[in-house]
Amino acid sequence: MSIKFRCEFQVVAESVGIAGLSDVCASQIAVQTTYAVKMVTEQAKKFAVHGRRKRVTAEDIDSAFALGGYPPLFGFTVKEGLPFRFAGSMGRDLFVTDDRDIEITPVVNAPAAKLPLETNIKCKCKNNFVSAHWLVIDGVQPAVPENPAPVVQKEAAVVVSTEKAAVDTGLSILSKACRGLRQTEQVQIKTTSTHALSVVGFCFTY
Numbered sequence: 001m002s003i004k005f006r007c008e009f010q011v012v013a014e015s016v017g018i019a020g021l022s023d024v025c026a027s028q029i030a031v032q033t034t035y036a037v038k039m040v041t042e043q044a045k046k047f048a049v050h051g052r053r054k055r056v057t058a059e060d061i062d063s064a065f066a067l068g069g070y071p072p073l074f075g076f077t078v079k080e081g082l083p084f085r086f087a088g089s090m091g092r093d094l095f096v097t098d099d100r101d102i103e104i105t106p107v108v109n110a111p112a113a114k115l116p117l118e119t120n121i122k123c124k125c126k127n128n129f130v131s132a133h134w135l136v137i138d139g140v141q142p143a144v145p146e147n148p149a150p151v152v153q154k155e156a157a158v159v160v161s162t163e164k165a166a167v168d169t170g171l172s173i174l175s176k177a178c179r180g181l182r183q184t185e186q187v188q189i190k191t192t193s194t195h196a197l198s199v200v201g202f203c204f205t206y
Contacts, residue, residue, distance in 0.1 A: 006030055011114075040064045 006026045013021040043064035048056045065073060084095040141147055 009033070036068075040068065043067055 006023060009026045009029050010021050013019075013026070040061065041064075044056050044060040047060040047063050048054070051060070053060075062073075065071065084097055087094045087096050135141070135147065141150070
């Protein structure tokens, strides 16, 4: 673990302002960190066993940190109570905490962070690796080996080829039907003539 995560420790050192960390120093820090993580994990497991629990909770890890002389870093317990204010309405008593206002301008104007390192996670049960990749970028699926092939384009090509085959079949049927017809045929055209209509009136006397 110490040799594998040496690059990660160098990145963490650069993020806190320590540039130019040597490989030897990063390896020593990795060894000490590995030992500390193992010790805290073992102590937390002991607390879980003594508490007759199958899972390690955040309180077990806090107790392990306290046993090693470190301040607890996990959990949601505070020494002072949270300030609540009354916000009752509709005949109900409701107490809520005030939301803290966060200024977004420094976050927006901050420079972009560095790209994360390549992620390779080795499973214990199987000898395979799980790699992370971008599935969609700005609504467009990148053409990488990890993403599935675009099926929509293939379906469109199949539809176009099917329509083309249908058109070719229709044209061939029409050409075969036209072969049996006569090329020339005499057609008699009857001319039209105009006739004037007249109205005749009759008068009968008795």
